[in-house]
Amino acid sequence: xxxxxxxxxxxxxxxxxxxxxxxxxxxxxxxxxxxxxxxxxxxxxxxxxxxxxxxxxxxxxxxxxxxxxxxxxxxxxxxxxxxxxxxxxxxxxxxxxxxxxxxxxxxxxxxxxxxxxxxxxxxxxxxxxxxxxxxxxxxxxxxxxxxxxxxxxxxxxxxxxxxxxxxxxxxxxxxxxxxxxxxxxxxxxxxxxxxxxxxxxxxxxxxxxxxxxxxxxxxxxxxxxxxxxxxxxxxxxxxxxxxxxxxxxxxxxxxxxxxxxxxxxxxxxxxxxxxxxxxxxxxxxxxxxxxxxxxxxxxxxxxxxxxxxxxxxxxxxxxxxxxxxxxxxxxxxxxxxxxxxxxxxxxxxxxxxxxxxxxxxxxxxxxxxxxxxxxxxxxxxxx
Numbered sequence: 001x002x003x004x005x006x007x008x009x010x011x012x013x014x015x016x017x018x019x020x021x022x023x024x025x026x027x028x029x030x031x032x033x034x035x036x037x038x039x040x041x042x043x044x045x046x047x048x049x050x051x052x053x054x055x056x057x058x059x060x061x062x063x064x065x066x067x068x069x070x071x072x073x074x075x076x077x078x079x080x081x082x083x084x085x086x087x088x089x090x091x092x093x094x095x096x097x098x099x100x101x102x103x104x105x106x107x108x109x110x111x112x113x114x115x116x117x118x119x120x121x122x123x124x125x126x127x128x129x130x131x132x133x134x135x136x137x138x139x140x141x142x143x144x145x146x147x148x149x150x151x152x153x154x155x156x157x158x159x160x161x162x163x164x165x166x167x168x169x170x171x172x173x174x175x176x177x178x179x180x181x182x183x184x185x186x187x188x189x190x191x192x193x194x195x196x197x198x199x200x201x202x203x204x205x206x207x208x209x210x211x212x213x214x215x216x217x218x219x220x221x222x223x224x225x226x227x228x229x230x231x232x233x234x235x236x237x238x239x240x241x242x243x244x245x246x247x248x249x250x251x252x253x254x255x256x257x258x259x260x261x262x263x264x265x266x267x268x269x270x271x272x273x274x275x276x277x278x279x280x281x282x283x284x285x286x287x288x289x290x291x292x293x294x295x296x297x298x299x300x301x302x303x304x305x306x307x308x309x310x311x312x313x314x315x316x317x318x319x320x321x322x323x324x325x326x327x328x329x330x331x332x333x334x335x336x337x338x339x340x341x342x343x344x345x346x347x348x349x350x351x352x353x354x355x356x357x358x359x360x361x362x363x364x365x366x367x368x369x370x371x372x373x374x375x376x377x378x379x380x381x382x383x
Contacts, residue, residue, distance in 0.1 A: 005083075005309045007035035012082040014073050015092025016040040016058070020049060021288075023088050024361055027054040028291040028354040029301040036302065039080050041072065048368065051360035066095050067102070074104045084305045085109045090285050093262075094118060110308045111213055111261035113284060120258065121282040124164040124196045134257040137250065137278045139198040139269070146194055149186040153179070155199040161185050164194045175200060201278060203270040206244075207236065208251055209293055210266065211303055211313075215259040217252055218307060221298045221318050223289075227328045235288050237328035241296045241320050247277050254279055263300055291354055292323045325351045 011030060016023055023040065027049070030036045037056040040049055043063040050058045057080065061072040076082060085108050087093045097115050100106055113121070120126045131138040140155045143164070153159065161182060162173040172191060176182050186195060210220045227238030247268055254266065265287035267280040286301065293300055297318030306313055324332055329350045333339050339346070346352050355362055 005306070005311050008037045009035060009084060009305055009309070010056075010080060010082045011036060011038045011084045011086050011305055012073070012076055012080065013038065013040045013086055013088055014069070014076070014096070015087050015089055016042040016047060016049060017044055018089040018091045020047065022286055022290070023049060024052065025289070025291040026086070026088050026286055026301045027052055028351075028358070029294040029299050030054065030305075031354075031358065032294055032299060033302050036305070039076065039082065041076060048361045048364040051364050053358050053360070066099060069095065070099050070102045074102075077103075077105050077108060082108060084308045086301065086304065086308075087112075088286050090122060093285055108308065110304050113258065113260050113262055113264075117258040117260060118284050121264065121284040122165060124162070124281055125194055126164075127279075127282060128196065130257070131254075131279055134253075136254055136257065137276055139201055139278055139280065141196055141198045144186060144195040144197060146192055149183045150197060153182070153197065158200045160198045160200055161195055162198075163189075163191045164196050166191070166193065201269045201271045201273075203272045205232065205280070206247060206268045206270065206277070207239070207287070208247060208266040208268055209263070209287065209290075209298070209300060210251060210255060210260075211263050211300055211307065212255045212260040213307060214261055215256040217248075217255055218313050219298055219300075219303055219316070220248065220251065221293055221296060222247060223292070223323075226322065227324065227331055229327065238322070238324040238332070239289075239292075240322045241293075241318065243317060243320065244277075250277050250279065254282075263304060289323075289325055291351060292325065293318070295348070295351075295353075296321055296323065321349055323349055326355060 013023055027038060030038050031054040038054060039057050039059055040055050041059045041061060043061055045060060049055055059076050073085065087096050093112060096109060097112050097118055100109055103109060120130050125143040128138060128141045142150055142153060144150050158175050158177045160173065160175055174185055176185060205225060207223045208220065211218045221241055222243060223239040223241050225236040225239045229235045229237050251266060263286055265283040268277050269280050270277055290300060297316055303313055329352060
């Protein structure tokens with residue numbers, strides 16, 4: 001039975017140091033709800049999130065080991081009367097999955113996947129084996145051990161090669177056209193983990209965002225990239241929200257096979273050759289442009305809080321709109337300067353409203369980065 005909730009809801013983000021840009025996007029989402037107070041834990045006194053008007057209080061704790069971090073969470077939960085513990089990034093999520101038994105108020109922890117399923121999600125080789133075992137459509141792949149080169153590839157070129165873990169934002173991902181290029185990549189790679197080699201699928205990428213409980217999808221949305229930071233494998237800076245029943249069937253089968261709980265961002269690719277959709281990878285956390293989904297009507301961080309509190313999740317599929325973050329908007333304005341005067345578009349289809357509502361973190365971050373660049377150049381010129 002669903003429960004009624006008290007307001008305001010006090011939310012603790014315990015991993016405020018792990019990926020501050022992602023934390024800022026989650027803060028943007030939660031700021032859309034009036035009855036939310038957000039507390040952020042950090043070990044960095046200079047964390048630029050302290051300038052955010054969307055943070056009720058920045059909780060400083062000296063840097064410590066995992067056991068100490070869990071103790072600090074317990075302390076913060078009791079002192080600040082926290083209702084929901086909401087980790088944002090992989091590092092914090094994994095630590096809480098492993099050590100959740102040490103939480104004094106485990107009922108306040110948001111839904112998270114099991115450790116086995118989390119490890120499968122973050123390791124592309126393990127995910128490929130899981131997909132094959134469960135009959136879930138995916139690209140043909142070969143896993144190459146570290147410091148090895150592939151002996152045989154049973155599919156045609158070109159192929160995509162990438163590390164099985166880490167390196168977000170398209171880093172270390174290459175499209176290679178022959179066996180010599182693959183061997184050269186494997187011989188010169190600098191990362192220590194295994195490499196996965198996949199058939200190149202002629203088609204396009206879809207990003208699917210889900211919130212699940214025990215393998216059932218509670219809410220979701222989908223986006224197809226229209227503008228990319230660099231090449232197609234780099235982050236989307238412009239995209240269109242849409243819905244495709246066949247993709248939902250694939251997502252539903254995937255999440256059920258993993259008995260997934262919590263949020264996830266699933267990369268899917270449409271294969272033009274056989275007119276099917278294939279799972280590429282899973283990001284078991286909030287994702288870049290999480291706040292875009294909130295503008296489109298699916299506020300994943302807030303809905304995750306409601307799910308934690310056993311409250312009713314609104315049955316809404318969101319809007320089908322184009323969206324641009326600030327980098328994407330800049331490119332569009334270069335092409336269409338009149339967009340700057342289309343205030344309805346700027347409000348409903350871009351992240352500009354978040355930047356104007358809470359500008360200080362971005363301003364501080366800009367000046368901090370600029371200072372570091374200048375200092376670095378000065379040091380190089382005098383060395």
